Structure formats: structure tokens, C-alpha cells
Amino acid sequence: MKLVSEFRDPQLAAHLIKAMYRTSRRAVSLMEVCGTHTVAISKNGLRQMIPSPISLLSGPGCPVCVTSNRDLDKAIAVARQPGVILATFGDMMRVPGSYSSLSKERAEGCDVRVVYSTMDALRIAEANPHQKVVFYGVGFETTSPTIAASILEAKKRGITNYLVLSVHKLIPPAMKALLDSPELNLHGFICPGHVSVIIGSRPYQFISEQYHLPCVISGFEPLDILQSILMLVQALETGQAAVHIQYRRGVREEGNPVALRTLDQVFEVGDAEWRGLGLIPESGLKIRRKYRSWDAEEFLDLDVPAPRKAPGCLCGDILRGIKNPFDCPLFGGKCTPESPVGPCMVSSEGTCAAYYRYERYRVQDEDRGRRGEVPQLKPAG
Amino acid sequence: MCLAIPGRVIEIDGDQAEVEIGGIIRRASLALCPPVRVGQYVLLHAGFAIQVVDEEEAQETLRLLQEIGDIGEIS
Numbered sequence: 006m007k008l009v010s011e012f013r014d015p016q017l018a019a020h021l022i023k024a025m026y027r028t029s030r031r032a033v034s035l036m037e038v039c040g041t042h043t044v045a046i047s048k049n050g051l052r053q054m055i056p057s058p059i060s061l062l063s064g065p066g067c068p069v070c071v072t073s074n075r076d077l078d079k080a081i082a083v084a085r086q087p088g089v090i091l092a093t094f095g096d097m098m099r100v101p102g103s104y105s106s107l108s109k110e111r112a113e114g115c116d117v118r119v120v121y122s123t124m125d126a127l128r129i130a131e132a133n134p135h136q137k138v139v140f141y142g143v144g145f146e147t148t149s150p151t152i153a154a155s156i157l158e159a160k161k162r163g164i165t166n167y168l169v170l171s172v173h174k175l176i177p178p179a180m181k182a183l184l185d186s187p188e189l190n191l192h193g194f195i196c197p198g199h200v201s202v203i204i205g206s207r208p209y210q211f212i213s214e215q216y217h218l219p220c221v222i223s224g225f226e227p228l229d230i231l232q233s234i235l236m237l238v239q240a241l242e243t244g245q246a247a248v249h250i251q252y253r254r255g256v257r258e259e260g261n262p263v264a265l266r267t268l269d270q271v272f273e274v275g276d277a278e279w280r281g282l283g284l285i286p287e288s289g290l291k292i293r294r295k296y297r298s299w300d301a302e303e304f305l306d307l308d309v310p311a312p313r314k315a316p317g318c319l320c321g322d323i324l325r326g327i328k329n330p331f332d333c334p335l336f337g338g339k340c341t342p343e344s345p346v347g348p349c350m351v352s353s354e355g356t357c358a359a360y361y362r363y364e365r366y367r368v369q370d371e372d373r374g375r376r377g378e379v380p381q382l383k384p385a386g
Numbered sequence: 387m388c389l390a391i392p393g394r395v396i397e398i399d400g401d402q403a404e405v406e407i408g409g410i411i412r413r414a415s416l417a418l419c420p421p422v423r424v425g426q427y428v429l430l431h432a433g434f435a436i437q438v439v440d441e442e443e444a445q446e447t448l449r450l451l452q453e454i455g456d457i458g459e460i461s
């Protein structure tokens with residue numbers, strides 16, 4: 006596939022890794038904020054290829070994982086209301102809330118539908134004029150403009166039975182919350198490529214200016230990620246802290262102005278509750294008053310029981326980058342993708358799911374890396 | 387969940403487009419996309435084109451990667 010396979014070339018990857026071995030002097034911890042990066046790192050075995058002084062931590066970058074139990078319980082309560090069709094992205098279905106999940110509710114007769122795009126949800130609303138179609142709006146800046154666009158489209162077409170339950174979140178405030186927590190020891194960020202396609206590089210500026218840490222906005226192919234790691238290591242070795250864009254084919258400094266305008270038209274910033282990070286001021290998106298006819302919060306009078314945390318699950322610590330899945334006693338035993346205890350094992354971008362799928366048996370590779378042999382990137386599979 | 391994949395725009399009709407990804411044609415909304423022409427690549431996310439891919443920058447990145455390799459050969 007054009008613009009994809011070129012960025013998977015094993016020989017160029019080997020060059021990048023050699024360059025890292027030449028550059029890397031001291032131990033550094035880099036955080037990949039985004040879950041798609043976590044998956045790419047696990048799947049391609051990048052963790053085991055890079056020099057061992059460089060450690061990669063997974064961050065809070067999967068919107069499925071950071072959705073709080075309270076917000077999951079709310080969606081479940083909405084699905085249980087008579088006359089409601091709940092539409093959502095597929096990733097949300099199996100995530101356990103405090104007491105149930107959307108897929109369990111569907112099995113018990115609630116009308117819950119998986120859609121690929123908000124435009125599909127609008128179509129469902131048009132086809133079912135006597136029911137309320139509630140779209141469960143989960144996602145970061147990459148996704149929230151598509152929800153904003155659907156509300157504008159509903160207004161334009163006069164669709165009044167389409168509502169959005171917004172639990173959208175913003176990435177830069179979460180990064181700030183991480184930086185302000187004393188427990189994390191971090192030297193640089195691999196910033197999410199597709200969030201940055203929308204917001205550009207400027208919103209990360211405070212990280213280099215106030216916290217003096219380098220940031221590299223990275224693409225998602227193995228070469229993208231390896232190059233980003235090399236750029237961060239070079240910055241750290243020379244004492245620079247700036248925001249750089251590695252993913253130049255997709256990210257401009259100013260982001261995508263069309264999407265940003267649409268987002269701002271429909272949403273305003275509000276507080277949001279994150280799994281693992283708690284309530285972060287001004288880290289979420291609420292629907293503006295002007296569009297309240299499409300805001301599910303206005304219409305549904307919900308009785309949601311107090312949330313409860315799954316006993317033993319370390320998802321909260323994993324999302325903050327202070328624990329990894331191997332630290333969790335439930336990992337691979339009581340908690341597997343087939344029978345997940347926490348969201349990090351359900352979401353396709355969840356850290357536990359990625360480690361389970363790709364890294365359970367990689368310990369030997371890691372030993373080889375420690376002996377200084379340069380492992381090879383396997384041809385793309 | 388923020389997965390976005392590059393596809394080539396093969397037809398534009400108002401704010402809708404047909405985009406080809408690895409031989410499969412998909413409909414996509416252009417409502418969030420900066421101005422784009424047929425033949426250009428866009429990043430597709432959840433049924434929307436969210437950016438035009440800058441192919442020159444893509445080539446530039448690959449050239450840079452090649453260069454890192456060349457430096458390695460010399461040193």
C-alpha cells in the first residue's frame with residue numbers, strides 16, 4: 006500500500022537502530038501517549054530492538070481505556086431507556102463498566118448498534134424517526150471533529166431524534182496532569198500523530214517551554230516510530246527541548262483549521278473524569294448551549310448507580326505509566342482478551358491487550374538486545 | 387481508535403468523495419478536510435477525510451532516513 010509499505014523497510018529500520026546505538030549514552034524513559042503507537046511498538050517488536058537504556062512507557066492514549074466507569078455506566082443507563090437506540094464505535098462494546106457492558110446489555114435486549122462513522126448513526130436516526138438515536142461520543146481530538154460534523158449535519162437536515170452523549174477528551178491537558186504527578190520519571194514524549202493532524206504542534210509547546218522536555222509528533226509505521234525515538238534521544242543527548250514533527254506528511258504546525266473550526270463551533274471545553282488520572286479540569290468537550298437540542302445530557306434523566314472499580318485491576322496505574330501489564334497479578338491468568346477484567350485488556354489499543362497479544366513470549370528477544378546484538382525488523386506482516 | 391489510513395481520492399461530489407484504499411473503494415465525507423483534488427491522498431478516519439497527505443514531505447522523510455543509513459556506512 007502506497008505511503009504505508011515504504012515506512013516498513015527493514016533495512017532502513019536497521020540503520021535507525023544502529024544510529025540509536027551510536028547516539029544513546031544514558032538511560033531515558035520516553036512515553037508514547039497514544040495507544041496506536043503502543044500497538045505498533047508491541048506488534049513490530051520495537052521495544053526489544055532499541056538499545057536497552059531507552060525504555061518506552063505507555064500512556065493514557067486510548068480513549069476506550071481512559072473512559073471512566075461512571076461514564077460507561079451512564080451509557081449503559083442510556084441504552085436501557087425505552088425508545089432509545091444507542092450507537093457507538095465497536096471498541097466500546099465489551100468494556101466492562103461497574104456492573105455490566107454494552108455487549109451484555111445488547112444480549113439482554115437493549116438496542117445497541119456498532120457504527121463505523123457518525124454518518125451511519127445519522128442514517129439510523131433518519132430510518133427510525135420514532136426513536137431517539139444516542140451516539141456515544143468517545144474519542145480524542147482526532148475523532149471529536151467527526152462528531153461535531155454530525156451535529157452540524159443533523160441540524161442542516163433537520164434530524165431531531167439524533168443525540169450525542171459526549172465524553173470526549175483532550176490530550177494536552179492529560180499530558181500536563183501526568184507531568185505534574187511526582188510519581189512519574191519521564192524524559193520525553195512521543196506525541197500522537199493523528200490527534201496532532203487536527204491540533205497541530207503548538208498545543209505541546211508548553212511541555213518544552215515549562216517542563217523542558219522534548220516532544221516528537223510521530224507517525225505510526227515502524228520507521229516513523231524508530232525515527233521519532235532517535236530524534237528524542239538526539240535531543241536529550243544534546244540537551245535540547247523542543248517540539249518536532251516527524252510525521253510531516255500528515256501534521257502541519259497549525260493542524261487542520263477546517264476540523265478545528267468545526268470542533269469549536271459545536272463544543273466547548275469542560276472538565277472530564279479520566280480512568281487512572283481522575284478529574285482533570287478543562288480536559289473534556291461539552292456541547293455548546295446553541296446545540297443543546299442534540300445533547301443527550303439535556304434529555305435523558307438518568308439514574309446511574311455509584312461507580313465501582315474492578316478489584317485487583319491495575320489499569321489506572323498502567324494508564325499513568327507507573328506500572329506495566331507484567332506487574333498485574335491478573336495479567337494472562339484471570340484477565341485475558343477473551344475474559345477481560347479491565348478496559349486495557351479489551352480495547353484493541355489497550356496496553357494490556359497489546360502486551361498479551363505480542364509481548365508475552367518476547368523475553369528471549371529482549372535478552373539478545375541486552376547483549377548488544379542488533380535485532381532485525383521482521384518483514385511487515 | 388485514532389487509526390487513520392491513507393487513501394487516494396478518485397472522485398469528488400460536493401462534500402463527499404470516493405477514496406481508494408488498497409483496491410477497495412470507500413465513501414468519505416470531506417466536511418472536515420482542507421481543499422483536496424482528485425488523485426491526492428487523504429488520511430481517512432471514521433468515515434471522514436481528516437487531512438491531505440503531503441507526498442513531498444513523505445519523500446523528504448524517506449530521503450532523510452536513507453541519509454541516516456548512509457552516514458552509518460561511512461562512520
Ligand code: SF4
Nearest residue numbers: 039040041066387388
Ligand atoms: S485514540 Fe488516538 S491517541 Fe488514542 S490511542 Fe487511538 S490513536 Fe492514539
Ligand code: SF4
Nearest residue numbers: 319320333340347357
Ligand atoms: S491485566 Fe487486566 S486486570 Fe490487570 S491491569 Fe490489565 S486490564 Fe486490568
